[in-house]
Amino acid sequence: MRALLEARGLRLAFGGVKAADGIDLDVMEHEFLAIIGPNGAGKTTFINMTTGYLKPQGGTITYSGAEITGRRPRDIVRRGVARSFQLPQLFSEHTVEENAALAIASREGIWSPFAPLLRPAWRQEARELLDRFGLLPVAGQRADALNEGTRKLADIAMAVALKPRLLLMDEPTSGVAAAEKMGIVETLVRVLRDARVTAVFVEHDMDVVERFADRVAVWSQGRIAALGPPAQVLADPAVQRDVIGIERPAAGVAHA
Numbered sequence: 505m506r507a508l509l510e511a512r513g514l515r516l517a518f519g520g521v522k523a524a525d526g527i528d529l530d531v532m533e534h535e536f537l538a539i540i541g542p543n544g545a546g547k548t549t550f551i552n553m554t555t556g557y558l559k560p561q562g563g564t565i566t567y568s569g570a571e572i573t574g575r576r577p578r579d580i581v582r583r584g585v586a587r588s589f590q591l592p593q594l595f596s597e598h599t600v601e602e603n604a605a606l607a608i609a610s611r612e613g614i615w616s617p618f619a620p621l622l623r624p625a626w627r628q629e630a631r632e633l634l635d636r637f638g639l640l641p642v643a644g645q646r647a648d649a650l651n652e653g654t655r656k657l658a659d660i661a662m663a664v665a666l667k668p669r670l671l672l673m674d675e676p677t678s679g680v681a682a683a684e685k686m687g688i689v690e691t692l693v694r695v696l697r698d699a700r701v702t703a704v705f706v707e708h709d710m711d712v713v714e715r716f717a718d719r720v721a722v723w724s725q726g727r728i729a730a731l732g733p734p735a736q737v738l739a740d741p742a743v744q745r746d747v748i749g750i751e752r753p754a755a756g757v758a759h760a
């Protein structure tokens with residue numbers, strides 16, 4: 505089986521900081537791949553390079569058999585690669601439904617803020633999309649009135665409105681209250697699996713990784729330090745020490 509996304513030898517340095525120092529990664533069609541690693545390891549840089557927001561200084565990115573290295577974000581989106589950001593990118597003064605209609609209109613090449621509001625077909629599609637995410641009850645609320653978990657879900661719904669085949673998500677659960685987190689991820693995973701979307705997501709919560717990722721890639725100083733099924737990778741003593749130890753201190757440890 506051929507990979508949907510193939511990164512080969514990706515390199516990018518900011519001054520003396522090697523944010524990508526030879527990244528080789530295959531993302532297989534329909535898999536859910538989690539990226540974990542300490543702050544500053546280069547996880548967001550990988551997403552930025554893959555979606556055209558940063559140009560690698562070396563290496564290639566191939567998507568669905570075509571090289572996309574250094575192409576513009578809009579061109580990459582058009583090919584079927586969408587992303588969500590660490591901070592949601594919703595239009596705060598618009599309702600959730602208007603945001604969804606705007607995203608659908610942008611997929612159709614229309615950027616006017618008014619056109620989507622006038623086209624019943626896009627409003628209808630927006631409501632159907634929100635329904636899949638369980639967001640119909642907040643369809644009429646302004647985006648800036650949503651709690652963080654709902655805002656994150658709405659933001660990802662906007663990316664799904666673009667009908668991607670590959671979706672990259674930067675920390676979809678960051679800032680989400682612990683009690684809400686699993687419900688949000690369950691909804692998200694159900695929608696993406698139903699739509700047969702391949703997903704890459706940066707995640708700091710190891711419970712989420714363990715439960716929802718098919719494979720996990722461990723980033724460390726611009727390189728991939730480990731790659732494999734969560735049960736294997738998360739049990740690796742080096743990963744536990746260098747990644748999980750920092751992010752999830754062992755519960756119940758007594759301190760003098």
Ligand SMILES: Nc1ncnc2c1ncn2[C@@H]1O[C@H](COP(=O)(O)OP(=O)(O)OP(=O)(O)O)[C@@H](O)[C@H]1O
Pocket residue numbers: 518521522523541542543544545546547548549550723
């Ligand atoms: N546009 C930029 N200009 C300068 N330095 C940058 C830029 N983007 C990233 N860096 C640096 O590159 C390194 C990798 O950053 P990146 O954001 O990719 O890490 P990360 O693993 O996503 O971290 P975090 O978990 O904190 O989001 C960091 O040292 C960061 O400061």
